[in-house]
Amino acid sequence: MATIQEKVTARFPEATFTTDGILTITVPASQLTELAKMLRYDTDAPMDYLVTIVGMDWKDSLGCIYYLMSSVTNQVVAMRTSTTDREKPMLHSVADLWAVATLFEREVYDFFGIIFIGNPDMRRLFLNVDWVGYPLRKDYDQAPELNPVSVENERQTDDTHVWEQLPDGKIVETTREIFTPEQFVVNIGPQHPATHGVLRFRTAIDGETIQKIDVYMGYIHRGxxxxxxxxxxxxxxxxxxxxxxxxxxxxxxxxxxxxxxxxxxxxxxxxxxxxxxxxxxxxxxxxxxxxxxxxxxxxxxxxxxxxxxxxxxxxxxxxxxxxxxxxxxxxxxxxxxxxxxxxxxxxxxxxxxxxxxxxxxxxxxxxxxxxxxxxxxxxxxxxxxxxxxxxxxxxxxxxxxxxxxxxxxxxxxxxxxxxxxxxxxxxxxxxxxxxxxxxxxxxxxxxxxxxxxxxxxxxxxxxxxxxxxxxxxxxxxxxxxxxxxxxxxxxxxxxxxxxxxxxxxxxxxxxxxxxxxxxxxxxxxxxxxxxxxxxxxxxxxx
Amino acid sequence: MPYEAFKDNEYIENLVKELTEAGTHVVVGQLDKLINWGRSNSLWPLTFATSCCGIEFVSLGAARFDMARFGWEVARASPRQADFIMVAGTIVNRMAPVLRRLYDQLAEPKYVIACGSCAISGGPFRRSYHVAKGIEDIVPVDVYVPGCPPRPEAMIYGIMQLSRKVKVERFFGGVNRKLKQEEFLAQHPMAEAAK
Amino acid sequence: MYNLSGITDGIHQFLSSFLAPWLTVTVECVLIGVLLLLVYSVLALFYIYYERKICAAFQCRLGPNRVGPLGLLQSVADMFKILTKELIHLKNIDKFLFALAPYLVIIASMLSFAVLPWGNGLQIIDFNIGIFFLVAVSSIGVLGILLAGWSSNNKFTLIGSMRSGAQMVSYELSIGLSVLTMICLAGTMSVGGIVDAQSDLWFIFKGHIPAFIAFCIYLVAGTAETNRGPFDLPEAESELTAGYHTEYSGIHFGFFYLAEYLNLFIVAGVASLLFLGGWMPFHIPGWEGFNHIMDYIPGTLWFLGKAFVLSFIIIWFKWTFPRLRIDQLLTLEWKYLLPINLFNLALMVCIIVCGFTL
Incomplete structure (x- = not known):
């Protein structure tokens, strides 16, 4: 049985490894999806649990570290990738491999502005739509004038953005509706006795039956x-x-x-x-x-x-x-x-x-x-x-x-x-x-x-x-x-x-x-x- | 806690003295007293908590501290029916409009207690990019209860202070003077513009 | 013992001695109305205090004890507060219906309150369809709740009131049927007649098995009818903030609040009237001495005592059980209570026809 490192080297010769307790595989952004797929569907130790996606700003480049764990062998592996584009950094999404990645990638997008191609819901997670800057970047301007505390209601949209790669390699941005106009949407929260704090569920209901819930957080995001x-x-x-x-x-x-x-x-x-x-x-x-x-x-x-x-x-x-x-x-x-x-x-x-x-x-x-x-x-x-x-x-x-x-x-x-x-x-x-x-x-x-x-x-x-x-x-x-x-x-x-x-x-x-x-x-x-x-x-x- | 035990700040007593110096009408004065007695003894909180302080507020309702003794246990989930908001926890940028709206939805007379250092000044999160540095810019505050989080005893003390404060209000002619709608709109041109 | 109809007749004669007959009736009506309102509000205040104390006892707490002796004035303070609280005028609502709803609710509850017999002769009017009237007017309340939810222009209130409508309309059936069961036993719909029929033995003993089943069903349905836990879905705090009255403030909310507590009393009162003999003291046939001693306790005390004990049970439900879900709630009514009730009615008729009553 080959180790993960051997398997990865066989398929991705340019991958580099660091083993300091946890095996970290560094690959170029273009190969990330392939590597993720391979690790996820590995026969011996499928990396089916995505622990977290760590967004990173290394000053010269932006990137992500994906921590994966196998529910079979309990082994932890990290994938590391980066992009040097600071204006419009883009990485490929892994949302189709791990359901939770949708949320994690939204978080990274919110903090670092990294757009994930293929993520079905690329909205900011914690901060307002109109927030200026990406707070966890090292060059973020903290001046309170840019993002003042306001008592005016925040601007909200019922649309989300999706970036998709067409077969010819072109990346297009499309807008997608979260709720259709016909849906009866009830706001549960942020001040609601059942949400255990300030969480907001935008709930589309049909009578008493729930059709869809959009979880809206950030009401206690303190950075x-x-x-x-x-x-x-x-x-x-x-x-x-x-x-x-x-x-x-x-x-x-x-x-x-x-x-x-x-x-x-x-x-x-x-x-x-x-x-x-x-x-x-x-x-x-x-x-x-x-x-x-x-x-x-x-x-x-x-x-x-x-x-x-x-x-x-x-x-x-x-x-x-x-x-x-x-x-x-x-x-x-x-x-x-x-x-x-x-x-x-x-x-x-x-x-x-x-x-x-x-x-x-x-x-x-x-x-x-x-x-x-x-x-x-x-x-x-x-x-x-x-x-x-x-x-x-x-x-x-x-x-x-x-x-x-x-x-x-x-x-x-x-x-x-x-x-x-x-x-x-x-x-x-x-x-x-x-x-x-x-x-x-x-x-x-x-x-x-x-x-x-x-x-x-x-x-x-x-x-x-x-x-x-x-x-x-x-x-x-x-x-x-x-x-x-x-x-x-x-x-x-x-x-x-x-x-x-x-x-x-x-x-x-x-x-x-x-x-x-x-x-x-x-x-x-x-x-x-x-x-x-x-x-x-x-x-x-x- | 006997009333005399509040020795720490006499400003409320001084306020009463100042108000009554000019003399009040017997009937109106007595009615005012009755209403203030009712109001100060029946403070219903809004169920509102954002973080840690909210859990201490739950403890406040539990058997050991039992705020029901004072009649504060009728926590209303609807702001229309509550008397005061205990702002228990950090208020962040996204929450600020919500808090403001909740305050606006409260029926007069309404009060605000800033509970915990986060609500008072931003507390340990003061330097954050997404935290309001105290809630007094968002809503007017009546009582501050320091602590991170304040102990339930401190919260009881805070609400008792509020109760004292309520006692010096005047219902007839005082705070409850009804603002005519036109008058209000004249003072708040923004509301008109939004229409 | 303690027949109070003498006093009321005396007042009537005294008034008619110097007033025209139409004026006498008017004065009497006003007097009764004022008295009714007074008793209604005092009882409601007491009930609020009663529930808060019981709830505290269940939760190992003390409950209100600071305002007045033993906290007795707590609900009085609450009343003054609510009376002087702002009435919020909302935009984009149906103003007329919004203002009408709380009055409908409280009027329904007051009208049913008026039917209750408080003692021998201590009753506003004893007409031949008293219990039917009670069932009829108490269902006006649901109209008020539906209007409140609809006119508030708020999604939570709408859901709350729709739940409430479904719930109350369904449980009205159970109430009606269990009342019908007892009417069969009593042979009259007059409230006074029902009480008189229990002078030798209370109906719950007289009708034994079917009466007891009817009693249980009535308590369950009555709890549901008053929107109290475990059936408090219309105002389920953890689901719908405050349900149908979310948008109400000040005294309008106060009306809902009072009506809720008074409905509790009414349900308990009607249960005591139908099953436990109303104001009738506890009598056992054959034990003349015992019956005589029991008669020394005034009927009003008997009535209040029974009502308080029954409401204690209903309050106990609330603070013990978790809440049902709306579909479970309706399943309970339509699939269990209603068939049992129908069967029970037939059983009662059989027992009466065969003369198996005690």
Missing amino acids: IEKLCEELTYQQTLHYMDRMDYFSAHNYHHGLCMIIEKAAGIEISRRAQVIRVMMDELSRIASHCLFIGTYCMDLGATTMLFYTLRVREQILDIMEKTCGARMTFNYDCIGGVMQDLAPDFVEDVKALLEVIPANLKEYNKIFTGNVIAKGRMTGIGYLSREDAISYSITGPSGRASGWACDMRKIRPYSIYPELDFEQITATEGDSMARFKVRLEEIKQSAHILEQLVDNIPEGECCVKVPKALKLPVGSWFEIVEGCRGAFGVYLESDGSTKPYRLKLAPPCLPLAGVVDHITRGQKIADLITIGGSLDYIVPDMDR
Whole structure:
């Protein structure tokens, strides 16, 4: 069996390779589609999961790095390509190979202005149609006069642009309608109780049946990636709290890990254990809140208050150690900010005692309820193939039968030593997504049980220079957040600030799949499906 | 919290003193008091949250902090029926017109609480290209609640301050003076032009 | 015991002693109207407080406790606020229908409220088709909701009102049929007559199996009829913001809000009238001493107590169950409740004909 590198060399002699943990294949833009197709349909290790597309501005050229993963071998490969045209950069789309690429390419277009030929929907993703400039380009003019904050309604169009390559090689731009004038379009959001934040669904309905949904985001796009480029490595950390505020610890963990790896910092075992414990605590808190808000979306408001009790207990534990209820900023480069609170162990044990009883109560009140069953079973079915193609990771992906727990398939930190199961279900409906999360609470509690009495002594943080400089290079790391795989791409030019920090959140693909799985369902099912996917809007918008 | 405990800023008391110095009509004054009592004790929030602060607002409703004690739990999803917006979270360029519209859709008397550093000044995202540096350019703010995110206790305190502020308003002749439509259009030529 | 018709007759005689007959009737009507409005609003305010407290108890919270003793004045404060809140005038709407809708809703609810018997003789008018009148006027409410949704010129309200129309028209059938079942047992449509027929034993015991089935169906359908959870689709917060009344502000919204709570009371009141004997105390045939003690508790208390207990159950539904989907809701009515109800009606007739009642 030939390795991927050998296979690629055989077909693309001009491809260059770098192997620094992850195999990166650099090809000219013209060969990208061919290479992507080959990797995607490889017989041994089909690269069917597109982790993210990292848009890049290397000053002399613009380009993209595609991170791919195989759901069979769990191997990660990167494809790298670039174009020197800065006026109207164009690359070929890979939207026909991975469904999620449509969304990722729109994001790259929004940030870098790279047009993807063949993408069926080439609108800006987060920014207004009239936005001047492409913010993540290095020569972007940040002057507020260019793009002022205005209270005038933004200009919106019902059209999208598509660039297509004709058989003779000519590239033409065509306009395509998103909604036809006959369609009855209802705006759900941005201020709407069911969208979990400021997300907007433009929903074409026929009676109560959904025909099409256009997900419109950017209502909380804060440009974290750009902000990070102007801060030192230590300073970038606190933004992780404010993306998916339930997975604050997990995201911190991911970013710290990649910086530590780049800087060659070895952290103490105590810090590792503390980090993992905090990750799992926040996973329990996050899933608890999910259960609550989900039930509230379905109309069972009371459940929210029961689940919040457990969450409050976890927040108390965290507050004692981290000093805050939500934005902890606890993991830092080299370990954790401060040592555990004296009664941490005691509190965690008390928590572990109440969790089984609480889960039982949730099941009694909600899961077994005949109305709840009727609302969730069979609603929003997502097949395994679609889950992979749409990059639906986390509990939602696992509910479709895709074993995508990064703690298992790409183990990091001390997870390989721990005994826990990866929860998967095969139904792929809302009920399965709900149940997977309930089970994951148990697994997280099990992990905590193993660790709570075995927190090793030692220092919690190693000394790290204030002005940390990383060597020139690029790194990529995936960790398991509470909602799925959180990828971090870091490129350093040797200074104290990151040259590019790309955060690939799990919630962006979650929003991308909504249109696919709600078609033909009822409006009320949109709420069920949206709730069961459990996206966090600030996470997808960044 | 007894009323005397609000020792930190007396400007509201001074305002009341100033207003009542000239004397008020007995009946009107008493009616005003009654209405203000009603209004200040019945502040219904709009369900509106953009990011982290919104989650703390959820915690505020939960059993531990229970804003229902004060009668604030009737969170209305429709701005027509709410009394105040708790702007919980960052407001970005794209959201600004939406926030403005929500504010315009609120029925008078309406109030705004800027909750969290993002809403106050842009907070940690102040230097971003796509973030409004505080919401006071978009909507008038009544109470600022600092914090990132503010603790639920701080939010309770903030809403209580708003409740104090509501008490000094005057219904008869005061804020509720109805603007004639022509008068309004004369003051807002833009609205006319848009037609 | 406590027959209050003496007092009302006394007032009538007192008024007619110095007024012309037509004027007497007018004065009486006005008095009754004022009294009705007063009781209506006080009860609605109490109900708002009642629900908020119950809901808080279910959710391990305290509920309103700052305004007035035990928070009792909370809904009064809300009322003052709503009364002085701005009425927003919208552009591009049907202004007449928009203003008419809340009044239709509240009038429907008031008219049905007027039929309820509060005690022995404490009833506005006891005419021979009382219960039919109640069913008839309570369905005017759906018209108001449809108008509200239609005239607001808003897609959410439109969907909400269409849902509401489908829901209420369907569940009216169940209500009607279960009422019919009980009328068979009572043999009269007069409200007073129905209560009198239960003087020895309440209908739910007298009619045993079919009466109990009818009671369950009535509670379910009544919950749906009042648009309360788990059937609160017309105003499903998480789906349609505030449903058909999204665009209403100030007192117009207040009307919807009041009517919602009062409809809860009316549904509970009618259930207690039809199944639990209205104001009639709890009597067991043969236990004369016990019956006599029960008679000492005034009928009004009996009536209110029963209504409150039944509304507690309906509130309990709301804070426990998730919401149904519109197709599930209609399936429940047309495929389950309606056939069961028809069967139940036949069963009741059989039982009465065969004399199997208790």
